[in-house]
Amino acid sequence: MPVRRPFHITKAVVPAAGLGTRFLPATKATPKEMLPVVDKPAIQYVVEEAVAAGLSDVLMVTGRNKRPLEDHFDRAYELEHALAAKGDLDRLKLVRESSALADIHYVRQGDPRGLGHAVSCARPHVGDEPFAVLLGDDLIDPRDQLLETMLRVRRERGGSVVALIEVEPAQIHQYGCAAVEPVGDEPGVVRVTDLVEKPERSNAPSNYAVIGRYVLDPAVFEVLAHTPPGRGDEIQLTDALRVLADVPEAEGGAVHGVLFNGRRYDTGDRAEYLRTIVKLACERDDLGPEFRAWLKSYVNEEMQA
Numbered sequence: 001m002p003v004r005r006p007f008h009i010t011k012a013v014v015p016a017a018g019l020g021t022r023f024l025p026a027t028k029a030t031p032k033e034m035l036p037v038v039d040k041p042a043i044q045y046v047v048e049e050a051v052a053a054g055l056s057d058v059l060m061v062t063g064r065n066k067r068p069l070e071d072h073f074d075r076a077y078e079l080e081h082a083l084a085a086k087g088d089l090d091r092l093k094l095v096r097e098s099s100a101l102a103d104i105h106y107v108r109q110g111d112p113r114g115l116g117h118a119v120s121c122a123r124p125h126v127g128d129e130p131f132a133v134l135l136g137d138d139l140i141d142p143r144d145q146l147l148e149t150m151l152r153v154r155r156e157r158g159g160s161v162v163a164l165i166e167v168e169p170a171q172i173h174q175y176g177c178a179a180v181e182p183v184g185d186e187p188g189v190v191r192v193t194d195l196v197e198k199p200e201r202s203n204a205p206s207n208y209a210v211i212g213r214y215v216l217d218p219a220v221f222e223v224l225a226h227t228p229p230g231r232g233d234e235i236q237l238t239d240a241l242r243v244l245a246d247v248p249e250a251e252g253g254a255v256h257g258v259l260f261n262g263r264r265y266d267t268g269d270r271a272e273y274l275r276t277i278v279k280l281a282c283e284r285d286d287l288g289p290e291f292r293a294w295l296k297s298y299v300n301e302e303m304q305a
């Protein structure tokens with residue numbers, strides 16, 4: 001019998017098999033996860049976040065085009081050699097960083113049949129342990145420690161944990177939506193009583209939207225195995241979590257929500273992606289001062305035009 005270590009979560013699953021159609025033609029031959037946010041691929045921020053929260057075993061669920069992802073997190077001997085020969089040690093350090101970050105594994109999703117299906121592809125790797133899921137379209141500012149809080153809530157309350165933000169009613173159809181009730185003893189944590197994937201505004205049980213961070217009990221795998229295709233004819237993680245939310249007393253049941261009001265950067269659509277780059281560039285010590293000054297004068301010019 002494997003020893004169960006309920007309090008020590010080490011595994012993160014990162015679905016990375018989307019077609020990235022919103023970014024075509026940039027994503028014709030490159031996974032959207034490799035698009036740069038300032039000068040680092042979006043996926044590296046996500047892996048760094050997992051590692052910062054203590055999750056050093058990262059499984060990427062990939063589709064076609066997985067090569068660039070594998071290469072990015074692997075050594076690049078020729079490049080390293082060239083940088084070393086030039087004495088460019090700063091860049092050498094940057095190049096080596098991504099290959100030393102975490103213990104990264106890959107599994108192929110095959111048929112892309114939805115987020116729930118992507119998560120179920122992680123079952124052989126994850127086994128009977130709780131694990132985190134990080135969706136690459138959401139970048140969470142490391143200063144806001146969302147994943148750390150979710151891992152603590154799982155430790156204290158068991159079951160699964162989702163991250164929730166409040167959105168305008170007009171936006172709720174873009175997200176999984178959670179009906180919640182207070183837990184009483186912790187203001188930022190709620191009990192999830194129902195979940196609906198991308199509801200119409202008129203059917204939404206609340207304006208609490210699920211964002212791309214989850215801590216899941218392994219019980220979700222068995223539920224996913226029996227979850228029929230839902231919205232968009234895809235197997236939805238939201239539908240499986242709804243089943244678990246419905247049986248809070250069962251082993252592995254119960255879903256809690258962590259209310260997040262920190263900094264989240266959405267890289268999933270083009271306008272948000274551009275805003276993310278501008279914000280993060282402004283904050284950088286090396287680029288920020290010059291970029292902010294330029295941005296200010298550019299905005300002033302635009303306002304006068």
Ligand code: G1P
Binds near residue numbers: 174175177197211
């Ligand atoms: C997925 C989930 C959805 C969640 C969203 C968060 O949707 O299905 O419930 O709200 O991620 O980013 P997607 O954005 O992949 O369509």
